Amino acid sequence: MKLLSFVRDGQEALGILTEQGVVDIGRIGSKLDMMDAIAGGKDTLAELKRLIADTDPDTLSEACLEPSALEWGPCVPRPNKIICVGLNYRKHAEETNAPIPEYPILFNKFNNTLTGHLRTIAIPKATSRLDYEAELAVVIGRTAKDVPREEALQHVFGYACVNDLSARDLQMRTNQWLLGKSCDGFCPLGPYLVTADEAGNPNELAIKAIVNGEVRQSSNTSDMVFGVDEIVSYISQHMTLVPGDVILTGTPEGVVLGLPPERQVYLQHGDEVTIEIEKLGALTNRFVKE
Structure with a gap:
């Protein structure tokens, strides 16, 4: 899985790269950010995969962004070290x-x-x-x-x-x-x-x-x-x-x-x-x- 951080409305947001584009996880019902995803490990990754798989195709399409349109952030925005x-x-x-x-x-x-x-x-x-x-x-x-x-x-x-x-x-x-x-x-x-x-x-x-x-x-x-x-x-x-x-x-x-x-x-x-x-x-x- 390819995860990324980007800026949405001035706030840090989590995206996942798919064949359709970058899925804005926040637009399909998740409040997770990148640090949450890392800390959650395999269980959180499985949850994100299920969320994408279970989302209505039209809703998923609306949540997809073009990578070229993103304001990218560092993919790990707040490391401890x-x-x-x-x-x-x-x-x-x-x-x-x-x-x-x-x-x-x-x-x-x-x-x-x-x-x-x-x-x-x-x-x-x-x-x-x-x-x-x-x-x-x-x-x-x-x-x-x-x-x-x-x-x-x-x-x-x-x-x-x-x-x-x-x-x-x-x-x-x-x-x-x-x-x-x-x-x-x-x-x-x-x-x-x-x-x-x-x-x-x-x-x-x-x-x-x-x-x-x-x-x-x-x-x-x-x-x-x-x-x-x-x-x-x-x-x-x-x-x-x-x-x-x-x-x-x-x-x-x-x-x-x-x-x-x-x-x-x-x-x-x-x-x-x-x-x-x-x-x-x-x-x-x-x-x-x-």
Whole structure:
């Protein structure tokens, strides 16, 4: 199932992508939002499927919206935590002359970074080196504490595309990366939250970043140093993961930072970036001067 958040009459709303279009769940009798759906897990997904199946066809048609007409929100609008994993692709570590990590490198973003598909993102005046990072986002569906690796994926609700935007000059200003990762709008997430059963094996998904029509990153999650199961298990050994938590799993090679200095052209006013992941859709944003 592909779920999404959008804005209806100024309020957050839940939609489900179907062959007919995006079903506005609120128009067929449900008061659930995205965070409710995540917390409810399989039972809530079954309830939503039944609701769509049992709704009169004419009523369902009236509740369907064209994706192109939506004001998209981040597919997880209010996570408790946004946890990021650095240098988690072998070739990305190599292109930046960094050692392959022995343990997952963890840092975080905050909710101010969240934005949705097709939203315009302002390039902060404080940076001249804004870089894209195509990443797989993992969304927790069941509370996880001290979870063994072989059980970790059972705690995942679903997956999404995310762009871990990074202001490299701010990121490298000190040995703490937070500043360069947490400016407003630096975590576009979506367009959909694809349930784990539909996404399949998260450690074998093609992933791309496309800038102004040019493919800059093209890889597969199989190049991750630590797979999704390892990451979820590792984090859960140190902090409790709760439904709706979002984990960004690292980026493959092809970022601007990894290019020779003479070829480094960072994101500029008017640029358009698309993050595309197999089975998860394509997330697009345009950039403008602040």
